[in-house]
Amino acid sequence: xxxxRIQVGLVMDKAIKKILMVTFVLLLNSLxxxxxxxxxxxxxxxxxDQFLYxxxxxxxDAKDRENLMTEFRIAREVQEIFWxxxxxxxxxxxxxxxxxxxxxxxxxxxFYFKSKTLTLATVLSGWLYTINLIAQxxxxxxxxCFLRLWFANLVFPIYAISMLFRIVHFITFARTSLYKAEISxxxxxxxxxxxxxxxxxxxxxxxxxxxxxxxxxIYNAKFPENLEDKRDELQFRINTNNFILDLFRNRNFYIxxxxxxxxxxxxxxxxxxxxxxxMIPVSFSCRFSYNMYKLYHLxxxxxxxxxxxxxxxxCIGYKDAYGMQLELILIMVLTIASxxxxxxxxxxxxxEELVLFTGDLFHIIVYVIQYILIVFVxxxxxxxxxxxxxxxxxxxDEKKAAASKKxxxxxxxxxxxxxxxxxxxxxxxxxxxxxxFIKDYQVLKYMVCSYIxxxxxxxxxxxxxxxxxxxxxxxxxxxxxSIISMESTSSLEYQTDVDFYSLISGDIIPSLPGTIxxxxxSMNLMSDLNKINEAEGFTARTTSKLSRVPNKLVxxxxxxxxxxxxxxxxxxxxxxxxxxxxxxxxxxxxEYTLGIYDEVFDQVLKNLYENTYxxxxxxx
Numbered sequence: 001x002x003x004x005r006i007q008v009g010l011v012m013d014k015a016i017k018k019i020l021m022v023t024f025v026l027l028l029n030s031l032x033x034x035x036x037x038x039x040x041x042x043x044x045x046x047x048x049d050q051f052l053y054x055x056x057x058x059x060x061d062a063k064d065r066e067n068l069m070t071e072f073r074i075a076r077e078v079q080e081i082f083w084x085x086x087x088x089x090x091x092x093x094x095x096x097x098x099x100x101x102x103x104x105x106x107x108x109x110x111f112y113f114k115s116k117t118l119t120l121a122t123v124l125s126g127w128l129y130t131i132n133l134i135a136q137x138x139x140x141x142x143x144x145c146f147l148r149l150w151f152a153n154l155v156f157p158i159y160a161i162s163m164l165f166r167i168v169h170f171i172t173f174a175r176t177s178l179y180k181a182e183i184s185x186x187x188x189x190x191x192x193x194x195x196x197x198x199x200x201x202x203x204x205x206x207x208x209x210x211x212x213x214x215x216x217x218i219y220n221a222k223f224p225e226n227l228e229d230k231r232d233e234l235q236f237r238i239n240t241n242n243f244i245l246d247l248f249r250n251r252n253f254y255i256x257x258x259x260x261x262x263x264x265x266x267x268x269x270x271x272x273x274x275x276x277x278x279m280i281p282v283s284f285s286c287r288f289s290y291n292m293y294k295l296y297h298l299x300x301x302x303x304x305x306x307x308x309x310x311x312x313x314x315c316i317g318y319k320d321a322y323g324m325q326l327e328l329i330l331i332m333v334l335t336i337a338s339x340x341x342x343x344x345x346x347x348x349x350x351x352e353e354l355v356l357f358t359g360d361l362f363h364i365i366v367y368v369i370q371y372i373l374i375v376f377v378x379x380x381x382x383x384x385x386x387x388x389x390x391x392x393x394x395x396x397d398e399k400k401a402a403a404s405k406k407x408x409x410x411x412x413x414x415x416x417x418x419x420x421x422x423x424x425x426x427x428x429x430x431x432x433x434x435x436x437f438i439k440d441y442q443v444l445k446y447m448v449c450s451y452i453x454x455x456x457x458x459x460x461x462x463x464x465x466x467x468x469x470x471x472x473x474x475x476x477x478x479x480x481x482s483i484i485s486m487e488s489t490s491s492l493e494y495q496t497d498v499d500f501y502s503l504i505s506g507d508i509i510p511s512l513p514g515t516i517x518x519x520x521x522s523m524n525l526m527s528d529l530n531k532i533n534e535a536e537g538f539t540a541r542t543t544s545k546l547s548r549v550p551n552k553l554v555x556x557x558x559x560x561x562x563x564x565x566x567x568x569x570x571x572x573x574x575x576x577x578x579x580x581x582x583x584x585x586x587x588x589x590x591e592y593t594l595g596i597y598d599e600v601f602d603q604v605l606k607n608l609y610e611n612t613y614x615x616x617x618x619x620x
Contacts, residue, residue, distance in 0.1 A: 051141040051355075068351060075355050083138040087131055094127055094371065101379045109611045110378060112574070113173055113322060113430050117250045118166045121257075123374060125159035130367040137360045145286035146272045146279045153264035158257050160300035163331075167307045168248045170324050173430045174315045175220075176241040180571055181423075181432040182223070183234040190227050213237070220314055238570060301339055308332035321428040321615040323381075327373040334369060338362040409613050413438070414511035416501040422608065425616035433571040434604045434612070437564050438512055441601055442504055445516045447556055448549075448594065449509050452525045455532050455550070513605055517544035517595045529594075545595030557592050565600065575603045 051072065105111050111119065132151040136143050213236040223230045272279045276286040311328055318325065342359030412418030423435045502508060510519045520529060521544040529547055533539075538548045549557055564573050565580055579599050586596055 068355065071352065072355050079138050083134050087134045090130070090368070091127070094123070094375075097376050097379055098123060101375045101382075104379065104382045108382070109429065109431075109574075109607070110322065110382065113169075114324060115166070115169055115250065117253065118162050118169065119374060121158060121162035121253070122166060123371060125155050125162060126367050126370060129155045129159055130364055133360045133364050133367070137358060137364065140358060141284060143284070144279075144282050145277045145284060146268075146282070148286065149268055149271060149277050153268045154261060157260045157264055157300060160304055161253070161257055161260060163304055164307055165248050165253050166324075167304075167311050167328055168244065170320075170328060171311055171314050172241040172244050172248075174318045174320060174325070176238060176245075177427055177430045177432055178318065179234050179238050179241070180436075181427055183231060183238065183570060184432070184436045186227055186231045186234060190231060214240070235570065298339075301335065305332065305336060319428050320430065321425070321611075323373070323377065327370075330373065331366070331370050334366045338366045406609070409609050410513050412613075412616075413513055414504055414506050416505070419501075419504060421616050421619065422612060425612045425619065426608070429612045429615055431574060431607065431612060433564065433573050434608050436571050437573050437604050438601070438608075439504075440560060440563070441516075441597065442509075442512055444556060444560055445514075445519050446503055446509050448516050448553060449519055449523060449525060451550060451553055452520065452528050452532065453523075455528065515545075515595065515598050515601060517547070517598065520544045520547075520594060545593065545598065547594050549592035549594060549596075554592055557596065558587075560597065561587060565597075573600065573604055574607065575600050579603055 102116075129151060132147070132155065136148065213233050216233065217237050217240055223233055271277050276283050308328065311325075311332070315325060339362075342362045345362070346354070346359040412422060419435075423432065426432045426435045504511060510522055514522070520526060526544055526547075529544070529550075530541060532550050533548050536548075536551055561583070563569055564571055565583060566572070583596055583600065586592060
């Protein structure tokens with residue numbers, strides 16, 4: 001893993017160096033263009049004539065022409081200074097903030113849900129195209145026509161495709177989050193009607209039903225009232241979303257961008273061999289009224305707008321904690337507005353107004369705003385505590401505050417209303433399965449303790465302490481009528497009339513974040529567990545964490561595995577694979593221990609504390 005990180009770091013270093021080199025070349029060319037050294041533009045009069053030609057305009061009156069030439073010369077002198085400096089400052093800003101964002105978002109959900117690859121592709125392609133627009137705004141008539149076409153055919157399509165992939169990723173993540181939260185509730189309601197084990201393999205309906213599910217999925221229709229049909233349709237939609245995510249993964253993004261780039265290069269080479277876009281000799285005779293690169297823009301923008309519309313339709317009423325929905329919708333509105341404003345302005349503006357700025361200015365503003373929303377705003381959010389640290393002098397107080405925050409989070413896990421709020425925040429952070437995991441873990445904890453206690457009653461005559469049994473019995477019998485029992489349910493889910501909050505509050509068994517082995521040990525059930533294991537042929541004594549799971553509880557552990565940890569699990573938790581490997585090894589060997597899920601449990605709690613709990617606090 002360390003070697004892989006080093007290799008990734010080296011690749012990033014090389015990429016940053018290449019980016020800086022490209023920036024330097026582009027800025028240098030802009031400065032050379034502006035001074036007429038690269039293209040050999042002649043006098044101000046010739047430049048002004050070319051400017052009029054570009055916008056398909058002409059000035060017949062000699063006096064008006066002289067006045068416009070004066071304004072043109074003054075405006076061009078200001079633009080030649082302002083825009084290169086702005087491009088340099090903007091590039092420095094991007095490099096600094098992007099590097100900081102990559103550093104501070106490491107190992108967080110920020111890049112897992114936004115996809116680091118797509119974020120970098122969007123940011124870097126958008127930045128390159130912004131530099132191109134700045135050069136066009138600076139030079140207008142003196143900007144080579146072939147460069148307009150090259151950037152339109154190569155850079156802008158990559159930007160558009162990366163934005164499209166980001167939209168699809170957000171829609172699938174958002175809808176999957178809603179479906180997972182809903183299917184967990186449905187499975188809970190169906191517990192009494194299910195057979196010995198809840199099945200998660202998927203929809204078993206016929207082809208006709210699946211086509212119906214597909215159209216209902218496209219239109220985001222409401223679910224049927226029948227619980228079985230609702231469960232099946234939810235499972236179908238989750239499977240469909242997983243398929244879409246797999247289809248739009250990074251590898252396919254590389255394939256699509258490669259194909260588009262090859263096609264763009266071929267089209268560009270064909271169009272630059274002759275005509276107004278030829279490269280040798282360099283042509284500046286293209287006109288605004290007929291620019292081929294604007295046609296490519298409209299095609300890709302049209303595709304993006306259609307997907308933006310799907311985004312709004314598919315995620316109505318959904319809120320995410322990362323600001324991605326707001327960013328995408330805002331960029332949609334600004335993109336449409338910028339293209340409409342640019343076309344109207346370039347066609348309707350007078351020559352005096354065009355001398356000051358062209359319609360490209362609207363696009364530059366949108367790209368800058370987009371970068372701020374994608375990188376700078378999340379960077380501020382990720383480093384809010386760091387910025388506050390600049391005004392704090394007492395480090396001890398900070399440590400105390402952090403410890404107090406952790407204690408508050410652990411207290412929420414045993415507080416019913418806090419648990420509900422944490423579940424709502426988990427939906428906004430795309431991880432409802434984490435809350436379902438710790439809920440079912442607490443249920444599994446009760447099952448283990450309840451069974452050991454019940455089975456231990458048979459050993460009372462063999463020397464068990466009556467006082468100890470009386471104390472434990474007081475705890476279990478106090479609300480046994482409202483808690484799951486091994487005989488009354490066949491799955492991990494609690495019944496609809498169960499007082500689950502009594503289970504998480506710590507009245508019956510130790511509350512979260514305590515683990516199953518810790519609960520068995522703290523309730524003095526180790527001796528009974530050892531006797532159960534001895535009766536089943538396991539005589540070795542060990543810690544509670546490494547103790548064998550009684551045979552009658554193996555099915556419960558396997559059901560938990562299928563629901564949250566198996567590769568095809570409906571509510572698979574987002575934990576690194578290295579934590580799953582030892583669990584799968586034990587399952588293959590049929591060697592189940594009480595603490596088999598403890599490391600995954602710790603990671604789920606860590607994920608909730610670092611990514612979900614802060615979102616919950618903002619809602620208070």
